[in-house]
Amino acid sequence: MKFTSTLKAVGTAALIAFGAPVAAQDWEPNGPVTIEIGFGAGGSTDTMGRVLAEVMKEQTGWNVIVENRPGGGGVAMFTSLSQRPVDNQTIGMGVGIPVLVQLVQRGDELPFDIDSFDYLGTIAKAELALVASADAPFDTLEEMIAYAEEQGDMPLATMAPPQVLMMNATTKASGVDFNLVTADGGAEVIRLILGGQVLAGFASGEHFPYLESGDMKVIASANQSRLSYAPETQTFIESGVDAYVDAVFFLAMKAGTDPSATAAIAAAIDEAVQSPEIAEIVRNAVQGDPINMGPDGARLMMVDGLENAERLFAN
Amino acid sequence: MVDFSIILAGFGDVFTPFNLLFVVFGVVLGQFVGAVPGIGPVMAMAIAIPFTFGLDPLPAIAFLVGVNKGGLVGGAVPAILMNTPGTPDAAATAMDGYPLTQQGKPLKATKMALFSSITGDTFSDIVLITVAAPLAVLALKMGPVEIVALMIFAFSIISGLMGESLIKGVIAAALGLMISFIGTDPEHFTPRLIFGFWDLFDGLALPSVAIGMLAISEILRRMAEGRGTEGQGILVPDTGNPEDRRVSWVEYWACRYTMLRGATIGTILGALPGIGSTAAAFISYAMTKAASKEQESFGKGNLHGIAATESANSAVVGANMIPLLTLGIPGSVTAALIISAFMIHGMQPGPLLFQNQGRLVYGLFGAMIMANFINLWVGQAGLRLWVKVVSAPKAVIFSSALLLCFVGVSMATNGLFGVTVMLIFAVFGLLMHSFGYSMVIFIIAFFLGPQFEKSLSQAIALLNGNLLNIYTSPVAVALLVLSGVSVFWFLSKRTNEEADTTNLGVPDGETLDQKNP
Amino acid sequence: MSNMTDRISGAFFLVFGLAMFFLVIPEYVEDPQGGNLSPKTMPNIVAWVLAICGGFLALRPTNHAAPDARFFLKTTAYVAILGGAIYAMSLVGFLYVAPVLALVLMLMIGERRPLWLGVGVVLMPAAIWFLVTQLLERALPG
Structure with a gap:
């Protein structure tokens, strides 16, 4: 491997010497490019990441592999990414809001901030919904709060700290307490709802088959705007709880990565996101279209997101 | 209900030469990669998924099913032949499998593992195909409260394996739990006991810990032992008796209740989330031993020991597909990887899967059954090959196995940090073994610890912060009573036995290594 | 005691x-x-x-006795070698360290036959390299 990279260096030097244009696309990884996914196998982030890797591999000819590093809604993965030396070929894939909330709440304990990464782009936007079993005795957030007040102890499943904070905001606004059950991801939330252990919970796509089969219903949108697939359902904000989370799936590398590497990889991601394969998997996973905001857009999303998170979730 | 013609068409799809070929490919790859020390079945699946991207859904999924099932059979091979299990469940198989190898009967041991693995697997596949939907609904009723009770029950059964010193068994379990707390806590996602090493934020990787403690420490111990055996292989020479190279029908049939028990335990635990094959293997082993009239022969090469563990851990895999297909809920790491593969191939596991893609599902079922037959057939040849391979001189075997563990753990855990952790736990395993603490109990506790803590936190929320409210769940109460009864039963047995044993304080199943007691 | x-x-x-x-x-x-x-x-x-x-x-101890000091000395030596190998891999990569590690281990175990030494030192690392980088397209440790 050392030898081939030397050869390549010699080749590049020769190209420069002969005045050929050196575009960003001339960058080649030395060994496999790894996409580290901040969530476990089987979820929507994982599935999109795996297809993205495969499409990138086909289009660029690089060897792109996927690894799962679950924990803390992506914080574990970004933490470890920020702590390892720059290797120019490890990409982190995560969701914006859980990382931002951790930064707001324990920024001084975390070994990274939003400037620790070079952003590559985004792939999709997830719509976070509060869902319940179809036979739950409420249809809207207000009705749910009223029901919880009447019952005294309504169990509700969350899968990451931001959702806990949304429910705390709900409690603050309404004075009603909830029994929050921490689940290990969307699939477990669904299981707890179907099993009747909790009445409602947060999900970001795992519930679609059950909406289709009529086993579940949507109670509220946890985003800033209403859900694309349930436009008549109100948001938390419209229901009087001034809190929202917007979850964008983004990709980043450690800050200080060789600019030609980030440029080449960002271009590869952009090309991949436009492919029909990605469109299909994004539709399956989040019921929306792929969105690539590009490196600058992804960075802006994080900077703006941090401001929003500071406003909403500061202790 | 799915139309009968769709079921037939689905099964028929598997029998095209093209699709069958992929099942065979999968099984061969799974058996081979699963048997390599340090790599093992889960890694085999993770490696295989990208190979399926270009395929149609049925051959792709048939291939993965083959890898999964082949990996299970392969995983038992290093455990039996070299006493170097790569996963905690294989450690259960090693308890009786390796003694048989030491008696010059490696083929008998591996074949028993193969036969009972396929028996357990077929049992759970049949359950899956016939009663998946009602079973899944039943499994959903097992919420966090019941899971906590079930795990306490599992621990109580496993306490039957504690060996001669109860205190040392409890210490081993407590230590395993303590180590499992390293990493993110399950409720607040705060970093815990990571001492500034952010690589530990996801917790210690199971492959590092399991391979370090179970495989590397065993290799190190054997390398440090005895001189004068340099040129020899690690296998005891074959006894020369053809009886010892095969498993007779009589021997197989004698284990029928053991395998039925194992398959039932595996199927039940497989249909539930989070407990998985390790607990199934050890519970089945402990119950088989407790039910046996010749308890002292366990850990010394009893075929029932192999049959109990292999039938149980293989049954888990088929049963894992029950919540996976009907509800889209994975019960294990491999099941989660299969869900990703399904979604990539346009299958959406869940309530509408059988309606929308019935033909594909029955094609998958057909592939599962075929994979079992092919597993049996490939396994017969593969086992002979492995027995040949490990008859190489021990220097070659040990150095190669160490290199493979380095590479395998590095691939599974993202680099040399995981390999370093592996070496640390190898030292830890050596110390524990030298001082007479059970590594197996440590690993079980380490493995179940995070799930237990998470379920406990969920259960507390569901019981309004007061665990005494558990009386609201009859199932949980029944399980807790059963746990109490079984602990009491094991303890009373222990005091009866204690009178006539020379109390060495060595854990059961790890007693064989008497050269360096 | x-x-x-x-x-x-x-x-x-x-x-x-x-x-x-x-x-x-x-x-x-x-x-x-x-x-x-x-x-x-x-x-x-x-x-x-x-x-x-x-x-x-x-x-209230049991009668368990730990192995003798020689056993611990020998395992310590092996552990030191493996630890050194991990450190060396972090510097120069698996490909250069693996054959040396295999040779040292095999000599310590007592293997002297050139043919078998060749198998362990050349054939195995080469097979692992082929399996991991060519067939599985993963990176070797280092």
Whole structure:
């Protein structure tokens, strides 16, 4: 491997010497490019990441592999990414809001901030919904709060700290307490709802088959705007709880990565996101279209997101 | 209900030469990669998924099913032949499998593992195909409260394996739990006991810990032992008796209740989330031993020991597909990887899967059954090959196995940090073994610890912060009573036995290594 | 004294459990507000179990005897070699370290036949390289 990279260096030097244009696309990884996914196998982030890797591999000819590093809604993965030396070929894939909330709440304990990464782009936007079993005795957030007040102890499943904070905001606004059950991801939330252990919970796509089969219903949108697939359902904000989370799936590398590497990889991601394969998997996973905001857009999303998170979730 | 013609068409799809070929490919790859020390079945699946991207859904999924099932059979091979299990469940198989190898009967041991693995697997596949939907609904009723009770029950059964010193068994379990707390806590996602090493934020990787403690420490111990055996292989020479190279029908049939028990335990635990094959293997082993009239022969090469563990851990895999297909809920790491593969191939596991893609599902079922037959057939040849391979001189075997563990753990855990952790736990395993603490109990506790803590936190929320409210769940109460009864039963047995044993304080199943007691 | 082994390990766990409870857990585990189960609860319980069982074992040991010093010396040597190999891999990569490591280990075990040494030093690392980088398209450690 050392030898081939030397050869390549010699080749590049020769190209420069002969005045050929050196575009960003001339960058080649030395060994496999790894996409580290901040969530476990089987979820929507994982599935999109795996297809993205495969499409990138086909289009660029690089060897792109996927690894799962679950924990803390992506914080574990970004933490470890920020702590390892720059290797120019490890990409982190995560969701914006859980990382931002951790930064707001324990920024001084975390070994990274939003400037620790070079952003590559985004792939999709997830719509976070509060869902319940179809036979739950409420249809809207207000009705749910009223029901919880009447019952005294309504169990509700969350899968990451931001959702806990949304429910705390709900409690603050309404004075009603909830029994929050921490689940290990969307699939477990669904299981707890179907099993009747909790009445409602947060999900970001795992519930679609059950909406289709009529086993579940949507109670509220946890985003800033209403859900694309349930436009008549109100948001938390419209229901009087001034809190929202917007979850964008983004990709980043450690800050200080060789600019030609980030440029080449960002271009590869952009090309991949436009492919029909990605469109299909994004539709399956989040019921929306792929969105690539590009490196600058992804960075802006994080900077703006941090401001929003500071406003909403500061202790 | 799915139309009968769709079921037939689905099964028929598997029998095209093209699709069958992929099942065979999968099984061969799974058996081979699963048997390599340090790599093992889960890694085999993770490696295989990208190979399926270009395929149609049925051959792709048939291939993965083959890898999964082949990996299970392969995983038992290093455990039996070299006493170097790569996963905690294989450690259960090693308890009786390796003694048989030491008696010059490696083929008998591996074949028993193969036969009972396929028996357990077929049992759970049949359950899956016939009663998946009602079973899944039943499994959903097992919420966090019941899971906590079930795990306490599992621990109580496993306490039957504690060996001669109860205190040392409890210490081993407590230590395993303590180590499992390293990493993110399950409720607040705060970093815990990571001492500034952010690589530990996801917790210690199971492959590092399991391979370090179970495989590397065993290799190190054997390398440090005895001189004068340099040129020899690690296998005891074959006894020369053809009886010892095969498993007779009589021997197989004698284990029928053991395998039925194992398959039932595996199927039940497989249909539930989070407990998985390790607990199934050890519970089945402990119950088989407790039910046996010749308890002292366990850990010394009893075929029932192999049959109990292999039938149980293989049954888990088929049963894992029950919540996976009907509800889209994975019960294990491999099941989660299969869900990703399904979604990539346009299958959406869940309530509408059988309606929308019935033909594909029955094609998958057909592939599962075929994979079992092919597993049996490939396994017969593969086992002979492995027995040949490990008859190489021990220097070659040990150095190669160490290199493979380095590479395998590095691939599974993202680099040399995981390999370093592996070496640390190898030292830890050596110390524990030298001082007479059970590594197996440590690993079980380490493995179940995070799930237990998470379920406990969920259960507390569901019981309004007061665990005494558990009386609201009859199932949980029944399980807790059963746990109490079984602990009491094991303890009373222990005091009866204690009178006539020379109390060495060595854990059961790890007693064989008497050269360096 | 045949039961010294258990007295030593029992005393170790007594001290370890207490040290965890009083020193390590307060320092390295957070205690966030609210919630159902504090990150501290389970570690604290387990620390006490370790301390109590360790103390009990030190008082009432079994007859277990640890292996002799020679065994520990030999394993220490092997562990040192493996540790050195990991460090070397972090510097120059698996491909250069693996054959050397295999050679040293095989010589220490006592293998002297050139053919078998060749198998372990050349054939195995080459096979691993082929399997991992060519067939599986993964990176070797390093």
